[in-house]
Amino acid sequence: MISVLKCRVLLLGVVLGYAVFGERLSSAADVDYFTDNGLDNAVASIQYPSAEQFNGKTYIAYQGPHEDPYVCLYDHTKQVWQGPVKAGVSWLGLTPDPTDHKDIDNHGKPALFVDSKGYVHVVFGGHGGLPMLGENLYGTPGSGRQIHAVTKNPEDISSWEVLDNIDPFGTYDQIVKMGNGDIYLFYRHGSHRSDWVYQKSVDDGRTFAAPVSVIKHKPQQSDPNTHDAWYAWFCEGKDDTIIVQYIYHPCLIENHNKQRVNVYYMKLNCRDGSCENAAGTSLTLPVTKEAADRLTLVHNSGTTKVNHGICRVDETGTPHMFFRSSEGSVRYTRWLGNGWQKPTPVTVPESKGQDGDMVVESPMVIWLILKGSRVGGGTEVCWWKTTDGGLSWNRESTLIASPDKGYGLSALVRNPFVLGRSDSPLARGQFIVEEDDYASSAVYRKLRFWGGTGFVGRPEAEAQVVHRHIEAEKELKGKVPEETPYQRRRARAAANVGED
Numbered sequence: 001m002i003s004v005l006k007c008r009v010l011l012l013g014v015v016l017g018y019a020v021f022g023e024r025l026s027s028a029a030d031v032d033y034f035t036d037n038g039l040d041n042a043v044a045s046i047q048y049p050s051a052e053q054f055n056g057k058t059y060i061a062y063q064g065p066h067e068d069p070y071v072c073l074y075d076h077t078k079q080v081w082q083g084p085v086k087a088g089v090s091w092l093g094l095t096p097d098p099t100d101h102k103d104i105d106n107h108g109k110p111a112l113f114v115d116s117k118g119y120v121h122v123v124f125g126g127h128g129g130l131p132m133l134g135e136n137l138y139g140t141p142g143s144g145r146q147i148h149a150v151t152k153n154p155e156d157i158s159s160w161e162v163l164d165n166i167d168p169f170g171t172y173d174q175i176v177k178m179g180n181g182d183i184y185l186f187y188r189h190g191s192h193r194s195d196w197v198y199q200k201s202v203d204d205g206r207t208f209a210a211p212v213s214v215i216k217h218k219p220q221q222s223d224p225n226t227h228d229a230w231y232a233w234f235c236e237g238k239d240d241t242i243i244v245q246y247i248y249h250p251c252l253i254e255n256h257n258k259q260r261v262n263v264y265y266m267k268l269n270c271r272d273g274s275c276e277n278a279a280g281t282s283l284t285l286p287v288t289k290e291a292a293d294r295l296t297l298v299h300n301s302g303t304t305k306v307n308h309g310i311c312r313v314d315e316t317g318t319p320h321m322f323f324r325s326s327e328g329s330v331r332y333t334r335w336l337g338n339g340w341q342k343p344t345p346v347t348v349p350e351s352k353g354q355d356g357d358m359v360v361e362s363p364m365v366i367w368l369i370l371k372g373s374r375v376g377g378g379t380e381v382c383w384w385k386t387t388d389g390g391l392s393w394n395r396e397s398t399l400i401a402s403p404d405k406g407y408g409l410s411a412l413v414r415n416p417f418v419l420g421r422s423d424s425p426l427a428r429g430q431f432i433v434e435e436d437d438y439a440s441s442a443v444y445r446k447l448r449f450w451g452g453t454g455f456v457g458r459p460e461a462e463a464q465v466v467h468r469h470i471e472a473e474k475e476l477k478g479k480v481p482e483e484t485p486y487q488r489r490r491a492r493a494a495a496n497v498g499e500d
């Protein structure tokens with residue numbers, strides 16, 4: 001069978017224990033994962049993109065051993081993989097790798113972009129930044145150090161160097177690349193009690209302007225024990241704009257907890273740096289809690305805990321979003337022109353712990369890729385679709401499911417490879433899936449690349465790499481190598497400052 005499909009795919013049959021091959025026959029020695037050295041929560045949507053396609057190659061970044069950033073690439077034309085290659089050294093990791101998940105920080109996962117010349121960049125390693133790094137002008141220090149690394153050569157992941165051109169006090173890196181090539185690096189400028197900011201580059205990431213604060217942290221006037229703190233998710237909108245979904249965290253000085261409430265939305269105009277709400281009323285940056293409540297509220301959750309999801313626009317520039325809710329299923333809503341549609345649960349109530357991403361096909365047709373609880377135990381990753389603007393949802397397909405494994409999803413691949421395929425919404429729905437095997441106490445995880453129609457296969461001998469790392473760790477006999485950055489990385493901020 002000759003297929004126009006340029007990537008080798010293995011369908012979920014492999015996972016179910018029998019081999020069903022995709023459009024192109026894979027070698028019998030292929031597995032449906034591309035590496036087994038993801039470390040713990042190796043990808044997540046709040047650090048993104050995890051992957052971007054450039055010139056027929058998809059570059060994938062994830063958290064590997066010692067919480068360092070690792071990069072693989074898949075060449076769609078040659079149908080071969082490269083990597084994993086270590087792209088830098090994180091200050092958050094420990095040596096040797098912990099065996100207890102609680103000792104893994106997980107906040108400094110890499111976000112990746114490819115610049116216009118093909119150099120691959122990652123930003124990683126921050127959980128607010130250690131106090132020793134200087135004065136944090138936009139918040140409270142934490143741990144680690146936000147670092148920017150770039151390949152020494154274009155379209156070549158074999159060698160990397162650090163570019164010392166961004167603030168060290170960052171976490172939750174999110175990179176928005178505009179149609180004109182401008183790059184916006186968004187992040188929280190420290191631990192909980194910090195502003196969300198961006199740094200802008202107009203020269204392919206070689207230099208970045210100073211941070212611009214967009215969401216403000218501060219103590220509440222009436223209750224100094226409560227500090228306004230936030231979680232935010234940024235995405236390119238239409239006509240040179242960036243849209244933002246954000247969630248409020250009342251950060252208590254005494255009796256700190258993980259409460260997060262309410263959902264907010266606003267839009268940045270990149271032409272002049274101004275900001276407005278969904279109705280077009282202009283906002284002063286940085287937005288305060290008071291202004292956010294008055295002008296940008298999407299959903300008042302009361303005391304129900306919610307968490308960030310994804311926001312994207314349709315062809316008219318109208319925002320659509322989902323957010324996570326402690327009551328179960330994610331909630332979807334969209335802007336109707338004069339208000340937000342009443343948020344609707346996307347799945348049945350027992351399906352908890354959902355997260356994923358969204359493809360907006362048209363104002364009324366929206367696809368969600370979600371991981372969630374599987375009936376009978378375990379986890380599944382499914383496409384959900386609405387054709388009535390989100391009032392009702394149907395499960396369209398199950399990509400992977402297991403009674404004894406957990407799955408985590410990255411955000412969608414930026415600029416996914418669709419050459420030679422019908423450019424359907426699902427062909428563009430590409431992402432990374434991490435697998436947590438409940439039967440294993442190991443902190444290492446297999447990672448899969450969903451290429452739009454199946455998992456992209458790889459020869460087993462290439463995909464199995466973590467055993468070599470484990471052997472190398474044994475040889476260290478627990479000793480931290482001399483003269484390595486690892487020695488600097490034990491310091492942690494107080495738990496209530498930098499916990500998440």
Ligand code: ZN
Pocket residue numbers: 192193229249250251252256257496
């Ligand atoms: Zn807090």
